[in-house]
Amino acid sequence: SPLRFDYADILDPNFVEPDGENSLDTDGEGDDDPAEAAASESDDTSSDTSELCKTDCLQRELSRVTELLSNEELERLHMNIQESSEVYNDDQLDEMKRTGWEVLPDNIVAEVTNESAVDKLYDGYCGPSRDIMAAAKSPLKLFYYFMPKTFWRKVAAQTNLYWRQTLEARLQKAEEKERLVTNRTQRSSAQLRRKLEKFQKISPHEVVQWVGLMLAHALSPRKQMDQHWNTREVGVLPVGTFGRVMARDRFREISRFIHFTDNTNQAAATDRAWKIRSVLATLEKTFKEGYVLGSRVAIDEGVLP
Numbered sequence: 001s002p003l004r005f006d007y008a009d010i011l012d013p014n015f016v017e018p019d020g021e022n023s024l025d026t027d028g029e030g031d032d033d034p035a036e037a038a039a040s041e042s043d044d045t046s047s048d049t050s051e052l053c054k055t056d057c058l059q060r061e062l063s064r065v066t067e068l069l070s071n072e073e074l075e076r077l078h079m080n081i082q083e084s085s086e087v088y089n090d091d092q093l094d095e096m097k098r099t100g101w102e103v104l105p106d107n108i109v110a111e112v113t114n115e116s117a118v119d120k121l122y123d124g125y126c127g128p129s130r131d132i133m134a135a136a137k138s139p140l141k142l143f144y145y146f147m148p149k150t151f152w153r154k155v156a157a158q159t160n161l162y163w164r165q166t167l168e169a170r171l172q173k174a175e176e177k178e179r180l181v182t183n184r185t186q187r188s189s190a191q192l193r194r195k196l197e198k199f200q201k202i203s204p205h206e207v208v209q210w211v212g213l214m215l216a217h218a219l220s221p222r223k224q225m226d227q228h229w230n231t232r233e234v235g236v237l238p239v240g241t242f243g244r245v246m247a248r249d250r251f252r253e254i255s256r257f258i259h260f261t262d263n264t265n266q267a268a269a270t271d272r273a274w275k276i277r278s279v280l281a282t283l284e285k286t287f288k289e290g291y292v293l294g295s296r297v298a299i300d301e302g303v304l305p
Contacts, residue, residue: 087271126294146286152204154278155260159202162259171196202254209245210254216241225251 088096104110128136135145174192187195213228220235222228228242242248260278261268268274 087267087273089270120295122295124292126292129290129292132290145290147282148286149204151278151282152207155207155258156202156204158259158261158278159207159254159257161262163199163202163257165264166257167196199253202257206246206250206254207258210251210258213242213245213251225255 132142132145135141171189171193174196175189178186178192216237217225217228220237222234226248227234228237229248231239233239242251246254260276261274265274267277271277273280
């Protein structure tokens with residue numbers, strides 16, 4: 001069974017409250033009743049249809065609105081929707097590179113003056129915010145403070161969207177490969193489609209688990225990712241650690257389709273960081289809310305030219 005956290009915390013991605021609204025999707029443990037499973041499958045099917053309809057309607061409305069806006073208005077709309085800092089184009093970045101910096105000669109120490117007028121601009125509390133101090137009591141709560149559950153739900157939704165967007169291309173590739181088969185009866189296009197559509201939708205908690213396994217791999221790397229599921233112990237991780245969290249094939253599926261934003265969005269053509277824009281937008285917001293700045297801030301490497 002999948003690895004679970006060792007206490008029932010409301011922020012646990014495997015913990016579901018009665019209304020189910022404040023928790024990530026469960027991993028389906030305990031679904032032993034066939035009738036319940038069938039009902040759940042039926043609900044999932046209708047949910048998929050509803051989601052597809054909503055997505056199509058949203059795309060049509062988005063296309064209609066964007067046709068009425070100028071390029072500048074589109075950039076501003078993108079910034080507001082993503083709750084992120086402003087996105088600059090190449091010309092603006094080049095201009096910043098030329099005029100946005102005062103370069104000091106090497107081995108020169110810049111003088112720092114203490115101005116009471118500047119210090120009085122803000123003389124209140126500075127440091128960690130009250131919310132983050134409460135979250136800091138638990139590593140899990142702190143993790144979900146910076147990367148909230150709403151973010152992981154969006155990642156799961158974008159990952160499933162990418163699966164749908166690439167379905168026809170993958171089907172075409174499977175058909176081309178099937179035509180080369182000579183040692184058995186070739187499967188029809190309908191059979192190949194049914195096989196591809198057996199894919200189980202990725203849940204938010206699975207994305208969190210996938211990230212955890214990637215971090216574990218970074219701390220105890222192997223030559224190939226699949227080797228983490230071997231039964232022979234190598235390195236510091238006990239045998240079966242990865243398998244208790246997630247099956248190898250499921251990990252492969254998530255690795256293949258994981259996406260943070262929609263590739264078809266118009267911003268993808270101009271925003272160099274679009275692939276991870278939702279990650280940046282989330283961290284910009286949560287980091288700002290987690291710390292109260294004082295009157296003087298050392299930027300350090302944050303704005304290297």
